Amino acid sequence: MKATQSKTPILKYFLISLILSLPLLLLFTSLQPHLHRRHHHPTVTDPTSEDLKIRPGYSSYETYLQRQLNKTLNPKLRQIWTTRDWDRKIQVFAKFFDELKRKNLLSNQSKALCIGARVGQEVEALKRIGVNDSVGIDLVPYPPLVIKGDFHKQPFDDETFDFEFSNVFDHALYPNKFVREIERTLKPGGVCVLHVAVSRRGDKYSANDLYSIKPLVKMFKKSEMVDVRKVDGFGLDTEVVFRKKEKIQIQG
């Protein structure tokens, strides 16, 4: 009887504290998904879809830039890219660009930009096939072929280029910004060629994974897709070509 009496107040306090902590518990549970998301994608504002996933793990834009620079600034790799690999890669790029010329998507008169060009082999390839007004941008410059520039905020005026090429879409932390900048700096009627991987995953330096070309078609709001084909381009399997729409002339 005594034992039952002493247990009753303990049970009473336990029940009261449980009831009092219930609102806190509910609040914490409802915040949990937000806290979880914030932890993994604090800087990501791009709407992802089933076929385009931003990789988790970039706690800030600085972390993202640091990861990209770790490889690009590696002195041993830079030595290899500019010596042993130099000509071999240029020849492959030159073949791709020749094919685009044959399809009238590129000409010797085109003002061309290569995005994420590292040491500029694609720029050199364009020059070798006669597209002389060509330049590249990268986080690390390699003059005179490549100047410093972040593809999320290209250092060029609106409607500067006739042709833009990139094989680094997978390095974009903000794919929407990457595409928006291309459409901003392309002239009306200008052409953008992307080499992307849809059947295989990029390496640890990729910031997103693309599973089909559907998200690209959706993001290129001011352009139409004019060509798509399978290619074998340094681990990238698909070439997608967009043409920026001409401005509509409104008759007065």
Ligand SMILES: C[S@@+](CC[C@H](N)C(=O)[O-])C[C@H]1O[C@@H](n2cnc3c(N)ncnc32)[C@H](O)[C@@H]1O
């Ligand atoms: C896989 S490498 C490709 C290099 C070159 N296109 C080639 O095929 O030899 C990716 C390049 O993208 C650059 N990059 C990554 N993020 C960038 C950014 N936000 N803006 C400009 N370049 C960036 C890296 O510095 C690196 O040189």
